[in-house]
Amino acid sequence: MNYRFFDHTADVGIEARGKSLSSMFKSSAQAVLSIMKDRNRAKTSAGLYLELKSDRVENLLIEFISEIIYISEVKSILPSEIRMLKVKKLQSGEYLMKVLLETTKAEKNSRPRKSIKGATFSGLSVEEKDGSFCARFILDV
Numbered sequence: 001m002n003y004r005f006f007d008h009t010a011d012v013g014i015e016a017r018g019k020s021l022s023s024m025f026k027s028s029a030q031a032v033l034s035i036m037k038d039r040n041r042a043k044t045s046a047g048l049y050l051e052l053k054s055d056r057v058e059n060l061l062i063e064f065i066s067e068i069i070y071i072s073e074v075k076s077i078l079p080s081e082i083r084m085l086k087v088k089k090l091q092s093g094e095y096l097m098k099v100l101l102e103t104t105k106a107e108k109n110s111r112p113r114k115s116i117k118g119a120t121f122s123g124l125s126v127e128e129k130d131g132s133f134c135a136r137f138i139l140d141v
Contacts, residue, residue, distance in 0.1 A: 003031035012139045024133035065119040076106040
């Protein structure tokens with residue numbers, strides 16, 4: 001587990017780490033999913049492919065977390081496993097993320113363990129230090 005939670009007034013703070021940008025993104029997603037996971041789920045699963053692009057790595061992280069929250073809360077689909085996740089910096093300076101998620105559909109009337117309203121830009125940081133990456137972000141719950 002390459003993430004930890006930290007206290008934040010009425011919200012949840014997450015610090016995620018990884019040896020690469022991709023593994024740091026994966027740790028961030030795993031932290032968010034660990035908050036949402038307690039749903040009664042059907043056993044069927046499917047793959048969901050996402051491709052996101054942004055001018056800044058911090059914006060890409062918030063877009064990715066926001067997409068996970070959206071598909072879970074609005075479509076009642078929860079990623080259960082991250083099969084593949086790659087983040088790279090393009091020659092244009094933009095960041096591109098490709099991810100394949102294994103998902104499960106929520107049973108009718110099931111509720112998440114904790115509902116997440118959104119990922120915020122407050123306190124957001126992504127840093128590279130000594131060959132590894134660390135992200136800090138706040139979830140509005």
